[in-house]
Amino acid sequence: MHTSKHQPETCPDCGSDKIAKILFGMPAWSPKMQREIDQGKLILGGCVISERDPKWQCVDCGAKIFQENQ
Numbered sequence: 001m002h003t004s005k006h007q008p009e010t011c012p013d014c015g016s017d018k019i020a021k022i023l024f025g026m027p028a029w030s031p032k033m034q035r036e037i038d039q040g041k042l043i044l045g046g047c048v049i050s051e052r053d054p055k056w057q058c059v060d061c062g063a064k065i066f067q068e069n070q
């Protein structure tokens with residue numbers, strides 16, 4: 001399992017720089033959000049929220065990165 005304090009620059013698995021933030025819940029749609037989804041910067045994680053969810057995901061290989069507790 002990968003953890004990071006901040007959004008990683010590159011994927012710890014494949015080195016891709018396409019790291020998307022995962023957004024949980026049902027956010028209000030906005031053109032900005034849609035643009036970020038289209039650009040691969042944002043992934044909708046759905047509305048199932050478990051105790052510990054990954055915060056970022058690699059767009060290329062799907063590796064999930066959890067935010068480290070401060």
Ligand SMILES: [Zn+2]
Binds near residue numbers: 012013
């Ligand atoms: Zn990757």
